[in-house]
Amino acid sequence: MIEIKDVYKTFGENEVLKGISAQFKPGQNNLIIGGSGSGKTTLLKCIVGLHEPTKGTVLFDNQEFTHMNFEERVPIRKEIGMLFQNSALFDSMTVEENIMFPLNLFTDQSLSEKRDRANFCLERVNLKDKNKLFPSELSGGMKKRVGIARAISMQPKYLFVDEPNSGLDPKTSILIDELIAELTEEYKITTVIVTHDMNSVMGIGDHIIFLHQGKKWWEGSNKEIAHTDNQELNDFVFASKFMRAAKSKL
Amino acid sequence: MREMVSVGVGSLGIICIISVFIGAVATIQVAFQLASPLVPKSIAGSISRDSTILEFSPTISALVLAGRVGSSMASEIGTMRVTEQIDALEIMGVNAPGYLIAPKIIAGISMVPLLVIISVILGLTGGYIACIVTGSIAPTEYIAGLQDGFNSVIVTVCAVKAVVYGFLITSICSYNGFYTEGGALEVGQSATRGVVYSCIMILFADLMVSSLLL
Numbered sequence: 001m002i003e004i005k006d007v008y009k010t011f012g013e014n015e016v017l018k019g020i021s022a023q024f025k026p027g028q029n030n031l032i033i034g035g036s037g038s039g040k041t042t043l044l045k046c047i048v049g050l051h052e053p054t055k056g057t058v059l060f061d062n063q064e065f066t067h068m069n070f071e072e073r074v075p076i077r078k079e080i081g082m083l084f085q086n087s088a089l090f091d092s093m094t095v096e097e098n099i100m101f102p103l104n105l106f107t108d109q110s111l112s113e114k115r116d117r118a119n120f121c122l123e124r125v126n127l128k129d130k131n132k133l134f135p136s137e138l139s140g141g142m143k144k145r146v147g148i149a150r151a152i153s154m155q156p157k158y159l160f161v162d163e164p165n166s167g168l169d170p171k172t173s174i175l176i177d178e179l180i181a182e183l184t185e186e187y188k189i190t191t192v193i194v195t196h197d198m199n200s201v202m203g204i205g206d207h208i209i210f211l212h213q214g215k216k217w218w219e220g221s222n223k224e225i226a227h228t229d230n231q232e233l234n235d236f237v238f239a240s241k242f243m244r245a246a247k248s249k250l
Numbered sequence: 251m252r253e254m255v256s257v258g259v260g261s262l263g264i265i266c267i268i269s270v271f272i273g274a275v276a277t278i279q280v281a282f283q284l285a286s287p288l289v290p291k292s293i294a295g296s297i298s299r300d301s302t303i304l305e306f307s308p309t310i311s312a313l314v315l316a317g318r319v320g321s322s323m324a325s326e327i328g329t330m331r332v333t334e335q336i337d338a339l340e341i342m343g344v345n346a347p348g349y350l351i352a353p354k355i356i357a358g359i360s361m362v363p364l365l366v367i368i369s370v371i372l373g374l375t376g377g378y379i380a381c382i383v384t385g386s387i388a389p390t391e392y393i394a395g396l397q398d399g400f401n402s403v404i405v406t407v408c409a410v411k412a413v414v415y416g417f418l419i420t421s422i423c424s425y426n427g428f429y430t431e432g433g434a435l436e437v438g439q440s441a442t443r444g445v446v447y448s449c450i451m452i453l454f455a456d457l458m459v460s461s462l463l464l
Contacts, residue, residue: 050341078343084337088334106343
């Protein structure tokens with residue numbers, strides 16, 4: 001389980017996060033939603049240690065991560081997988097080498113074992129025959145799937161996903177969501193997803209946190225979201241005519 | 251190894267071309283200025299040798315390498331920064347500066363001296379070719395001048411300059427790339443800034459090494 005306690009983050013004069021606390025449980029798709037500039041990605045970066053919170057703490061299974069030094073964080077980092085908004089695949093490496101990269105760093109497996117693991121992960125994301133291609137030869141959806149394969153190659157306990165649906169067509173977007181949800185349930189991973197895609201919210205949002213103006217404005221599940229009377233959340237989730245029509249049928 | 255090939259083999263062509271021309275031009279100009287019958291013609295070979303080894307080969311090669319290698323390093327690392335590849339390394343617990351920058355610095359301080367050695371040889375060869383083609387001085391006098399009054403300290407100075415330049419180019423450009431913020435535009439700006447700062451620091455280091463060692 002991941003727990004964040006009273007997290008603040010300030011950039012110069014700009015206070016982006018204002019005392020956010022939450023718990024993210026394993027085997028659940030934990031979604032962080034909110035409008036542009038609400039602090040979603042900053043919160044995610046504070047959780048994974050790419051930003052240091054100005055105040056507050058982040059705990060991974062009761063181990064305080066925030067105040068650990070680089071070396072102390074390594075054992076926890078081994079258990080973290082992350083899918084970035086632009087996939088962040090290493091351009092100079094093939095798909096297979098990208099997936100084997102964390103294995104090279106943290107395991108003493110033989111080359112054939114690492115290859116087997118990489119191919120298993122690729123098969124898991126339905127990209128079996130793409131292992132020798134370079135990232136530049138892949139479509140956006142394929143890159144996301146390779147990113148997921150790399151993120152799960154170390155069998156992580158925690159999976160972080162930043163805007164998994166950005167730049168994808170609706171069909172591929174649903175495939176990626178389903179894949180993340182499937183992996184979360186199968187491996188009992190603590191998954192934290194930052195998104196503003198309403199299909200994701202309604203489809204896989206087991207636990208949702210809505211950020212507004214740097215604060216946690218609402219917390220609940222996708223089943224509760226349709227019946228909330230929170231004005232800001234309603235304005236955000238049901239901004240489109242389509243979503244309003246869908247809500248009226250619920 | 252990949253970085254060494256990129257810095258060394260990748261820059262060999264341009265270094266060869268500029269070195270031959272610099273050596274040739276230096277010899278012709280020195281021979282032109284020493285037109286007095288009181289000065290032996292072979293002195294043009296000596297002056298050409300010293301200026302090629304001390305200044306032209308290391309410094310001009312370094313300025314060219316700052317443009318070729320430095321901009322490539324800054325933009326490569328800058329692109330990795332803006333496409334979150336460096337964040338991905340950090341998430342995996344990799345010491346990103348050590349993983350990305352250290353091999354480039356090692357490649358710089360090992361390959362730039364090799365390139366400078368090649369540049370010196372080709373520069374002196376260029377001077378010899380200029381003697382044959384233009385006839386400004388006789389090739390035998392040029393060879394005699396090259397061998398006359400050779401002081402090995404100039405080779406030491408040349409080697410020290412090459413190592414310092416290799417370090418400056420790779421570290422300054424990598425640093426500028428690593429701390430890129432923004433997008434494609436900022437990557438270009440980082441590369442430009444890296445090259446400009448490298449060139450300034452090369453010239454400053456040239457002055458410092460020359461004043462300390464000569």
